Amino acid sequence: MKELGPLIHSFWYLLRGAGMTVLMATSAVVPATLLGVLLALLHVFGGWLLRSAILGYLFLIRGIPLLVLLTFVYYLMPLTGIDLPPFWGVVLVISLYYAAFVSEVFRAGILSLPQAQWDAARSLGMTRRLMLQIVVLPQALRLSAPPYVSLCVSLVKATSLVSIVGLWELTMASREVVERTLAPFQIFIGAAAIYFCICYTLALYGRHLERRVLLGH
Amino acid sequence: MEDTLNDASSLAIELAPARQRRPMLEIAGLCKSFGALEVLRDVSVVVSPGEVVVVIGPSGSGKTTLLRCINLLEEYERGTIAVDGEPIGYRTDGRSGRRARMSEREIARARERIGMVFQSFNLFPHMNVLQNIVAAPVRVRRIERRQAEARARELLAMVGLSDKVAEYPIRLSGGQQQRVAIARALAMDPKIMLFDEVTSALDPELVGEVLAAMQQLAGDGMTMVVVTHEMSFARDIADRILFIDGGVIVEEGKPDQLLFAPQTERVGAFLKRYNDRYRI
Numbered sequence: 001m002k003e004l005g006p007l008i009h010s011f012w013y014l015l016r017g018a019g020m021t022v023l024m025a026t027s028a029v030v031p032a033t034l035l036g037v038l039l040a041l042l043h044v045f046g047g048w049l050l051r052s053a054i055l056g057y058l059f060l061i062r063g064i065p066l067l068v069l070l071t072f073v074y075y076l077m078p079l080t081g082i083d084l085p086p087f088w089g090v091v092l093v094i095s096l097y098y099a100a101f102v103s104e105v106f107r108a109g110i111l112s113l114p115q116a117q118w119d120a121a122r123s124l125g126m127t128r129r130l131m132l133q134i135v136v137l138p139q140a141l142r143l144s145a146p147p148y149v150s151l152c153v154s155l156v157k158a159t160s161l162v163s164i165v166g167l168w169e170l171t172m173a174s175r176e177v178v179e180r181t182l183a184p185f186q187i188f189i190g191a192a193a194i195y196f197c198i199c200y201t202l203a204l205y206g207r208h209l210e211r212r213v214l215l216g217h
Numbered sequence: 218m219e220d221t222l223n224d225a226s227s228l229a230i231e232l233a234p235a236r237q238r239r240p241m242l243e244i245a246g247l248c249k250s251f252g253a254l255e256v257l258r259d260v261s262v263v264v265s266p267g268e269v270v271v272v273i274g275p276s277g278s279g280k281t282t283l284l285r286c287i288n289l290l291e292e293y294e295r296g297t298i299a300v301d302g303e304p305i306g307y308r309t310d311g312r313s314g315r316r317a318r319m320s321e322r323e324i325a326r327a328r329e330r331i332g333m334v335f336q337s338f339n340l341f342p343h344m345n346v347l348q349n350i351v352a353a354p355v356r357v358r359r360i361e362r363r364q365a366e367a368r369a370r371e372l373l374a375m376v377g378l379s380d381k382v383a384e385y386p387i388r389l390s391g392g393q394q395q396r397v398a399i400a401r402a403l404a405m406d407p408k409i410m411l412f413d414e415v416t417s418a419l420d421p422e423l424v425g426e427v428l429a430a431m432q433q434l435a436g437d438g439m440t441m442v443v444v445t446h447e448m449s450f451a452r453d454i455a456d457r458i459l460f461i462d463g464g465v466i467v468e469e470g471k472p473d474q475l476l477f478a479p480q481t482e483r484v485g486a487f488l489k490r491y492n493d494r495y496r497i
Contacts, residue, residue, distance in 0.1 A: 119290050120339035124353035124405060125329030127322060134352060138343050 006183035007190045014187070017173030018194045024087070024169055025156045028094040032155070033148075035095065036102025041132075043103060044110050054103070061100035067161045069093055074165040090162045098155050105151060109144030110136060149206030153199045160195075170194060239302055241266045241409050241440040242287065247296035249282060249464075256282045257293070258464040264409070269441045271455035271472075273448070275487060279464040280444045284411050287442070288331040289324055300331055301408050329357060332407030336414040338394040340386040340401070346373070347382045350401045358405065365404070372400035376430045392423030396430050403434075410434065412443040416450075428454075448491060452476055460484045 043054045073093050077084065084092070113136055121131040163172035174191040178184045242264040249257040256279045264270050272280045285291040287298055289306045298305050305327040309316050319327070340349050350369040354360045360368075373379050376396035386394050395415055402410060412431065416424045428450050435441055435454050445451055451458055452472045459469045460483075468481045479485045 116335060116337055116339045117341065120335065120341070122290060122325075123288055123328060123331070123333040123335075124401070125325050125327075125357045126353065127325045130356055134356060135341055139341075142343065 004186060006181035007186040010177040013177060014173055014190055014194060017170035020169040021159050024091060024159045027091045029152055029155055031095040032098035032102050035099035037106050039099060039103035040106035043107050058100050061097055066097050066158055069097060070161055070165055086167055090167055101151055105144045105147045109140035112143055113139055146206050146210040149202060149209060153202050156199055240264060241301055243299045245297050247293055249286060249293040256464050260466060264440060266440055267438045268456045269435045269454055270457050271443045271445060271451040272459045272461055273451060274461035278461045280461050281413055284413050284444050287411055288328050288333055303327060329405055330408045332402030332405060332410040334398050334402055334412045334415045336417050338398045340394055340398055342386050345383050345385050346397050349397060350404045354404050369404055372403050376400050390423060391419045392426045395427045399430055409440040414444050416447060
């Protein structure tokens with residue numbers, strides 16, 4: 001029990017770090033989702049120019065590690081004169097990064113909808129916009145919900161990378177405590193447990209969604 | 218009918234009756250190909266209001282494609298299609314003869330009054346039965362929701378599904394889903410109904426309930442074009458049968474004549490094969 005002392009003493013501090021992690025993840029997941037849905041729609045329904053632009057963006061993002069991108073933007077920002085608080089800077093980078101993956105998930109959802117659903121909607125005189133609104137998107141979003149939740153889990157874990165560029169959140173807080181207490185194992189086991197609780201809760205929710213999707217609604 | 222239409226003077230004098238007798242569906246010189254494969258070759262069909270036309274023929278003959286061209290689920294390369302006098306899909310300029318595609322909005326408007334029922338039902342799985350039926354009347358035709366729901370309940374009663382209003386499609390049998398699909402198409406108050414092999418995906422014991430609903434619809438005077446493999450049903454319901462093979466109408470006639478005394482060898486051979494298998 002004595003070995004756990006450093007962890008117990010600093011647990012509240014770690015929890016505050018976790019709060020920051022959650023705040024950062026939530027701030028990033030909203031724009032990532034909105035932009036992802038938009039990109040997916042434009043990718044499926046846009047003209048060739050738009051589609052190739054999006055395709056290029058996807059290739060780029062898929063080929064670059066988030067850590068490299070974060071560091072790059074960290075050094076780039078002062079040069080461009082954009083004066084964004086570091087928190088919003090990394091939120092922006094994570095959003096843009098994850099938007100690419102979200103768009104792929106939603107695009108798969110849209111494409112996996114059987115042609116027959118389109119036929120039925122068209123035969124009822126629906127315009128494309130109405131079809132999207134009441135037939136295609138509600139189903140596509142439902143179909144993509146489970147993989148979308150696993151993306152969210154991955155996003156939460158990705159926020160740990162921002163400690164490299166000096167932002168304070170759970171991983172950064174843990175490193176600080178380790179430097180003070182010289183008890184890396186206890187502290188990082190604690191941090192891992194906190195990450196696990198956040199992500200596992202999300203994953204459980206994803207499993208619940210998946211079951212609902214399989215049942216039809 | 219044709220003489221009235223061709224006779225300009227009687228048209229002028231008796232405009233109202235002439236309009237009544239205007240064909241509900243008029244397909245002229247329809248050609249359609251998928252790449253190099255010609256699926257429909259110069260097909261012309263005229264269907265009068267209230268007439269039930271059944272289309273039969275071997276698979277791959279172009280029956281379904283013909284049906285799907287009528288509400289432009291398939292594009293076509295040549296020919297014209299008009300429903301109740303309104304062209305759908307393409308307009309041909311009388312003078313220059315240039316063919317122009319109608320706008321998406323115009324096409325959507327034209328589709329509103331053409332009901333279609335599909336082989337695989339195609340209900341919207343995320344909506345319950347009532348929502349499936351009222352979605353298009355409310356959102357497309359802008360009918361007041363309460364009124365649309367009342368009409369939906371009437372239609373469900375007609376197809377014998379009053380107790381399934383709140384069910385989701387996944388909880389219904391194939392036959393029930395197909396009857397909901399019929400009600401959904403009827404809720405748009407269509408001028409003509411298209412049926413695309415609507416019993417092919419059903420268990421044999423469920424076929425009857427769907428055919429009964431169609432029979433009733435025909436009895437109520439609905440104009441119908443029916444693609445089917447159910448020969449005995451075709452005989453019962455059809456005013457006229459078209460036999461299509463290789464993208465052309467090989468033969469057409471009254472059911473008894475076409476099914477029991479076909480004029481062409483092709484139809485005779487098809488029916489013989491069919492009879493050997495199913496013994497109607």
